[in-house]
Amino acid sequence: MRKTVTIIFTVIAIAICFIHYLGYDPKNMILISLSIPLWIIPFFTDIAHVNLFFAYALTIASWALLGYIVDRYVFRARARD
Incomplete structure (x- = not known):
């Protein structure tokens, strides 16, 4: 099973946290939303x-x-076919 979506989502989360940590999100709008x-x-x-x-x-x-969860769902959907 490839974990493509897991890696992409994790990188997105790291980017969100990094943007907030660097101060580019002063009102916390990106992080909280x-x-x-x-x-x-x-x-x-x-x-x-x-x-x-x-x-x-x-x-x-x-x-x-x-x-x-998305990767598991895709894996099971492809396994059924």
């Missing part, structure tokens, strides 16, 4: 109290997981 864990965290705690590197790790892990 494209990070699935940062959609859920405000339900449990104030987002200002979350460690930034922990948020980056969760963002990268969630995008990699989504890519893996």
Whole structure:
């Protein structure tokens, strides 16, 4: 099984975090709008109290997981044919 989508999604997540870390996202709009864990965290705690590197790790892990799910779905769909 090739993991093309997993790699692409992981690179996208790393780019999102890198853009935010470098300061090109001063209002946090890109990070918050494209990070699935940062959609859920405000339900449990104030987002200002979350460690930034922990948020980056969760963002990268969630995008990699989504890519893996897509790859598995494509693999199973191709195996049926």
